[in-house]
Amino acid sequence: MQIFYDHNSLQSFIKSQRERNATIGFAPTMGALHDGHLSLYAKARQENDIVVASIFINPTQFDNVKDLQKYPRNFDKDIQILENSSLVDAVYIPSDKDIYPEVMERKKYDFGGIEKEMEGEFREGHFDGVGTVVEKLFLQVQPNTAYFGEKDYQQLAIVEQLVEIRDLPVKIIGVPIFREKNGLAMSSRNVRLSETQRESAKIIYETLLMIEEWFRVITIPEIIERVSKIFEDEEGMVLEYFKIADEKTLKETDFFYKDKNYRAFIVVFVDDVRLIDNIHLS
Template sequence: MQVFYDKQSFSNYIIRQKKENKIIGFAPTMGALHAGHISLYQEARQENDIVVSSIFVNPTQFNNLEDLEKYPRTVEDDIKKLETSKLVDAVYIPKVEDIYPNGMKKKHYDFGGIENEMEGAARPGHFDGVGTVVEELFLQVEPDNAYFGEKDFQQLKIIEKLVDILNLNIKIHGVKIHREESGLAMSSRNMRLSDTEKKASSVIYKTLKKVNDWFRVVSIPEIKKRVEEIFQQNEMKLEYFLIADEGTLKEVDFFSKDKSYRAFIVVNVGKVRLIDNMHLE
């Protein structure tokens, strides 16, 4: 596995791969890698000649400076995990100036309104930051396929829209949520949870499974009431829970037979903000 720390040497590598007509698979990360990230590369390995990873903590997608400062940075350990996996051919670890040569300014995108739902409403400008860094990485990596986890389902939809807006010839693949034994969705933020908090957080997945059981049997207002009651009984703070149309990401208050739906939940456990979701069968 080759490791690149600057744009020029990485660009030369990509040029060589393109000259050899290699099919490139890519999954960008912000580091603090876990089994969920590795599952992206397992998927990519099956469909591409070359698999590329990147590690870059993107400043422009953080609304909270404290959250940015506390975001775990474990680059040496991340490189070891990628090497051990034997799934990745190259990892790109750019400097800020490699991504933002003209200063840390994020672009503004019109994602058709999906950027204003859920996380967009909670974190204004977040998806402009995501779009800016992903656009730049796509231009530098030139992948044929790109892989993103469904844990950040709204982000996945944003990136699909970004590819359409920019008219890029990149196929976006959504990869199923990778969970810990307790059901907790794997996340780099889980590193900040105490053992007690991590154990308690298993209620998030248990709640989503209950929602799936209630789906189409119980009204949405009643489902929301039951979810709120679950979190009133423990010390975690429910930031929001909703059921949305998977296509538009707009919250719904009744079901239609011809639509697909997904439940979204955000819970604050201590000072750690955890997100999860589930397709409703």
């Protein structure tokens, strides 16, 4: 596995792959790697000649400086995880200057309104920061296909919209949520949970599975009431929001229409650790 710490060295590698018509699969990360990330690279390995990873903690997508400061950083461990996986041919670990050579600021995008829903209500400017860094990475890595996990479903939708509005020659693939044995969605934030908290947090996925059953037989207001009651009774947990939304527009709905697809989204604080999850309602 080759490691590139600057854009210039990466460029030479990408050029050599392009000259031999190799297809490039890519998944950008902010490090703190886990098996969920590796599931992206496993999918990329199946579908491409070359697989490229990136590790860059992007300042412009953090609306809270404390969250940026607390974000876990262990690049040596991340590199070892990638090497041991044998799934990745190259990893790009750029400096801030490689991504933001002139000034560190986020572009303004019009994502058609999906950026204002759910996470957009709570994290001002977040998706402009995501769009900014993903666009820059796509231009530098030049992938044929890029892979994003469905745990951050709204982010996946944002990237799909980014590719469309910027007319970028990249195919976007969503990869199903990778879960721990108890059902908890795999996340870099899980390392901040105690063993007891991690076990208790399985209630998040268990609730989503119940919602998948309930939505066939009861109304959305009734589902919302049941979900609220579940987390009122869970010590050390606070439900930040729960929504059922149209998968395409991400707009919240209060009624199910047969010709549309829906997804349930949930965000729960376990003490000060913010966990997100979702499930397709089929």
